[in-house]
Amino acid sequence: MSAELGFVMLVHDGLHRTAQVARYLAESGSPVVIHADARTPATDFRQLQTALADLPDVRFCRRIACEWGTWSLVVAMRHAARLMLDSFPQVRHVHALSGVCLPLRPVSHLAAFLARNPDTDFIESVSVADVNWTKGGLSAERFTLYFPFAYKRQRWLFDRAVTLQRALHIRRDMPEGLAPHIGSQWWTLTRRTLGAILDEPAAPQIDRFFKRAWIPDESYFQTMARVHSRQIESRSLTLGKFDHQGKPHVFYDDHLQLLRRSDCFMARKVWSGADRLYAHFLSDRPDAPAVDTEPQPSRIDRHFARATQQRVRGRAGLYMVSRFPVRNRENGKTAEPxxxxxxxxxxxxxxxxxxxxxxxxxxxxxxxxxxxxxxxxxxxxxxxxxxxxxxxxxxxxxxxxxxxxxxxxxxxxxxxxxxxxxxxxxxxxxxxxxxxxxxxxxxxxxxxxxxxxxxxxxxxxxxxxxxxxxxxxxxxxxxxxxxxxxxxxxxxxxxxxxxxxxxxxxxxxxxxxxxxxxxxxxxxxxxxxxxxxxxxxxxxxQGMQPVLMGDFPLGVTDPAPGHRIK
Amino acid sequence: MKRLRALREAWRWRRKRQNRLLRALWKRGELRCLVDRTAAIGAGDVLVFCTLRNEALRLPFFLAHYRRLGATHFLFVDNDSDDGGRELLMQQPDASVWHTRGSYRASRFGMDWLQWLLIRHGHDRWCLTVDADELLLYPHHDTRPLPALTEWLDARAIPAMGALMLELYPKGPLDAQRYSAGQDPAEVLQWYDRANYTITRKSDIDALWIQGGPRSRVFLADRPRQGPTLTKVPLVRWNRRHVYLNSTHSMLPRGMNREIYDDQGGEKLSGVLLHTKFLPQVVEKSTEEKSRRQHFGDPGIYDAYYDALIQAPDLWCAASTRYTGWRQLEGEGIMSRGEWA
The missing domain is CATH 3.40.50 (Rossmann fold)
Structure with missing residues (x-):
């Protein structure tokens, strides 16, 4: 069954972990296609190739230089997906993962899960009109403005360009028939849907549009799936949490129990130094859940929700080296009544x-x-x-x-x-x-x-x-x-x-x-x-006027002492 | 008018920063390199910078502690130790050592020397600047070494992490304890004060000024203004334009101080520097310190304080808290994990 599930991996550094994960997936019987960033040092890449040379079902696709938030990532993904579909005709589902993803359950579990849902595309795909998680204020504007500058390297120019276009009311039109959707890049698509997206007849026009959008890797497949899919389940099978700035939370060795109990198939992002996590989850686990256990990410959700609460609201009544609220921003001036x-x-x-x-x-x-x-x-x-x-x-x-x-x-x-x-x-x-x-x-x-x-x-x-x-x-x-x-x-x-x-x-x-x-x-x-x-x-x-006592008669009488309250 | 004043202020601080940098260039002449292993420093390495004098007793654990945290190279300025510490440092495979006979006080308590090494070797790296009696802890340090921390900070473009200097002390007179080299000082100094700190925001440099702890409680109850400054900025993604303003309590440019704390109610990630000053040797050392008069600020006002220390007082009280580890300090709000859960 694992052979019907293919993995495409987009990686750029920490390739020793890529080798470990790819080996684990391939040895479980699944084909793997790896796209390594063209900017990854040649020696590192050769080492990766050598490390995986004994695995016939691990392939490397054409490498292109990738930059965060740009079209290059979509192209890389398409190369990898194309190679997967062309080389492995038995594959019925393709799962996308990054170099910092870690499988939390045996591949056969995910394969069995997908076999139970043979026609479902698992891709988080939310209409831009309705999202509330985008940080930095850009949601619909990701598609209606032009983004000639790199967000990470040319931040100042990037911001100015956005402001200028807003002032000039510049607006690009969405190609006919497309409704922009965004969501996690780490999807699981059926061969039918993925193939249809790759063979899209209106491709040149659509490509031109997405090339100029911001972070197309979070929107291209998410939007196109809406066109071609028969059945979308809008969620990612990869567990990933985001902090209040929209940056992904990282998993470390001390999260082992939390991850184990989540019963999720895949987690992202895992710190490359988390030896215990890699050793534990990439081995034959006697403690693996039953094959048909449903993922339960709610415990992890709560764990990180608490952390966000601490970062954003803080603990009431605490004043310390990294929390010193200005007046009326204390969220509780004191700790207790x-x-x-x-x-x-x-x-x-x-x-x-x-x-x-x-x-x-x-x-x-x-x-x-x-x-x-x-x-x-x-x-x-x-x-x-x-x-x-x-x-x-x-x-x-x-x-x-x-x-x-x-x-x-x-x-x-x-x-x-x-x-x-x-x-x-x-x-x-x-x-x-x-x-x-x-x-x-x-x-x-x-x-x-x-x-x-x-x-x-x-x-x-x-x-x-x-x-x-x-x-x-x-x-x-x-x-x-x-x-x-x-x-x-x-x-x-x-x-x-x-x-x-x-x-x-x-x-x-x-x-x-x-x-x-x-x-x-x-x-x-x-x-x-x-x-x-x-x-x-x-x-x-004596000339002093005591007033705060109220009207006191000259001869005051005590109320009866020792009576009970009320 | 207000804007003009702000501009003038900014210019003044800029000049001050440039002066400090020049001073560091000038003072580098006082340093003589004994062992230079800096060629071994790798791209993602976290470096430890430290000036010291006669700390041979503390060094074995100091080195072990920071190595365990994941620091990969030490840069020491030895201010003419005569207790064998310098020789010990020179033998360490991951340490570079400079020697100076210059005045600790005249080089702003060693900061000018370190400043030069920070410019020379720390640029664009994560640098940890600590004293030999300071042990850094941060949330999850037992499972997430420094590279995990710095990667996380880098991903969020956070250039520095603050820490409270937490004074540890023993139960009983200071000289009634026993400490041997290599031992964890927290086994001898098991106690701390968990909630007697005052914070003032220094508006001119936007830094927090934290004071209090056992030293204020016991020695300075009648002059709390002179209480020790406990704010520290030990871990910084260094830039050759940065300077430490006074000791490692605050930095220039001023914006760096603002990175340490949240003023809208939230908690940023922060750590703790366990201060192991009150090991039994502090009693005899105080006699020496008093006569050397190399202390921070006006040395005269510390005479009474040293006199008190020479009497080997007991800092412990019924309200003291026994130190059990970082989770306790995080729970008590001495430090915060922020969103790094």
Whole structure:
């Protein structure tokens, strides 16, 4: 059966691999025709000829000089195909492969597959009107413009020529009866279809047209097959994946298992140094799949789709030597959701302890406290090697935060923040958090006054500090209320919060630990606020106007301590 | 106006680059060739360039490591070693060796010498410029040697690959370890910091400036600006017009620095230079370095740092990560495979 399947190979370098693959195919009983680029060094070519001299069914066709993306490749392919059809009348299917293709299954499997589909042409052939994979913007224009310059060697001229023709509205007409299609060059055609293409009666006119098209080797056979084929299955039997630039992915030794499990017949492109792949797939494999197993390329598809995702979108919250997104191009400013609390440790006794007891989150103190980083448990060095030194942190507060969140992926981080903390230049840190959808920021405004009140000092001593903190918090609230804020932000004045503390606590908690029974959890205890109203009045009497707390009556009454949330 | 300024800026950098090239020509007089095997360099070879002084202990593994990666020729500038390292290098069949007594500091930390060798032998080749205490890793390096990497980069017209210099350190005082020549330094220095790096984009040369790691954490907590620069551009498809700007941290023309990272959210392929500075010998070497004062930048400010090193401190902490291989570093985002899956 293998004798009914012929292989045409287009090769230009790495000929020792060509010799290996051609020998493997020929020894399986299939005829092989090789076209070697005329620019391949003569010594290399002679070596290839010598290496294959003992195989009568390996032939070499007339050599022409090939250039990427040009008509020469079509001519080379036609020479090879013609020699194949003329020399081996028993051949019913012809499979095209390149010097970097590697058979992944015994030839008999492919031959059996084709015998099951005797009249089908397997050629990826997509109408140019519908393709979306062409890179560089040229699809239909491949056929309607002129391409006098080589894309790889004369890129500047190539681009200018395209621009100029667009400006002049230059347009070539497609020959009558042809609908341009493009697709992979690595096809498998029936003798009938291939013969009809080679014997095309309107050949001179069609040739003239394709000679001037761009990358005709991806369109000539694909278009002509549409004319002559009885039954097209628009896919290539050769497994090949392309990266986001449209360059083919390369297979290496470490892809062996992936390729083995794909059950595909042929793969491209394989690195010429991949000794293990060549050794494995070009030997008698005891682990070969059953002869009628269908190819399953989806695993490989996923593997490379993930890679493209990493190249194009990157990992959220990662800043490193080869990924440093400009503002708003981060695809995720931070790695994980986190919670920022402002005013809670001031209002509640042991808020940190309470929160870490009732949630699975890591609860820090004021990470941005002016003199020291207050890591959970007041560690000296935290995850990833972050130091509690304030000067290291303040050197780049934003990087400190992104590092922390990156280093603790998988564990929610909560920390306290406030107007007394390091803010970064121009509230840079808060602006960053406010614009980050991962941040949950909860603020009880004016709560900074509670520690002042509890310090026992007199209002006249605290007046300046109170004014400073109020000024900073006012600016912070401005940042949080700006239209650029995308974080989950909640702001209460102290007065609002105290009216019914359990409601806000409930909703915050639901976001941090959605699966916990929040309503069953004991509320943390509020600090003693007796006399706070009078303290505020004292500040007013000193000429300072505390406003961020909201309307506080002179004699405030605590809500009943110890009640349950909701 | 803005355009004019940009033009003037471009011209200034161009002059700077040309000056550096001239300097390299001038400084080549300080080099004396001891062994020249460069005739053996083949077309697709990846070359390793290295200046060193008294690194005999590290050399056996250094050579083995880069040979295993697929480097085919080494070009060494020996800055007057007296520990037998030079003789060792001269015996290597794949190494060419130059000798100089010139000042390391006055030749911009050896870069002027290497610059000349890069011009002379590196043009249009893939060149790896590293220190003797730097071991390059990149994703899949265990199954895809350097030629696989450079072919892949060439196919995409990517002219350089960046790397983070990752400091490895032991657990316990630096001088309490034992290292013998030929041993993998990562067996002794098993730990690293995985996420305490800061990045600034230097807008004038479009390069990233990464700092941090254990040296900042332990020695420079109160002056983080002086933290070591950890950005590196070790692997470059060299052109005789290229120059390294300061050490191998950044390059001219400036566009080369832009090739290293993606600023639209994606990840480019990058590697890691394992820095094996903290082998036990660093303690005595620091005494020598301090007195030689040949360090990068203002040598005076490093006195405190050397004093600290001479005390053989312990860089390890509970937050340190044990190094287990490239997959771990890739997973931690220390380096990235980009699209090279």
């Amino acid at each position: 986190y919670s920022v609390f402002q005013g809670f440790t001031e209002m509640f006794r042991d808020f940190e302890e309470w929160l870490s007891a009732v949630s699975a989150a890591r609860v820090h103190g004021h990470l941005f406290a002016p003199h020291k980083v207050e890591f959970a448990g007041r560690e000296k060095v935290f995850a990833g090697g972050l130091s509690d030194s304030a000067s290291l942190r303040d050197y780049n507060p934003r990087a400190f935060l992104t590092n922390l969140l990156w280093a603790t992926r998988g564990e929610r981080q909560c920390f306290q923040f406030g107007p007394a903390d390091t803010q970064g230049r121009n509230y840079d840190l808060l602006s960053f958090m406010a614009s980050d959808p991962n941040a949950q920021i909860s603020v009880i405004s004016g709560a900074w006054a509670v520690p002042l009140y509890r310090s026992g000092q007199r209002a006249e001593q605290l007046r300046a500090e109170a004014a400073r903190l109020q000024r900073i918090e006012t600016a912070m609230l401005g940042v949080l209320r700006s239209p650029a804020a995308h974080a989950r932000i909640r702001i209460w004045t102290m007065a609002e919060f105290l009216e019914n503390p359990s409601d806000p606590m409930h909703s915050i908690f639901d976001e941090i630990a959605p699966h916990q029974q929040a309503r069953l959890i004991q509320m943390p205890e509020l600090v003693d606020m007796q006399g706070f109203g009078a303290f505020l009045q004292d500040l007013r009497n």
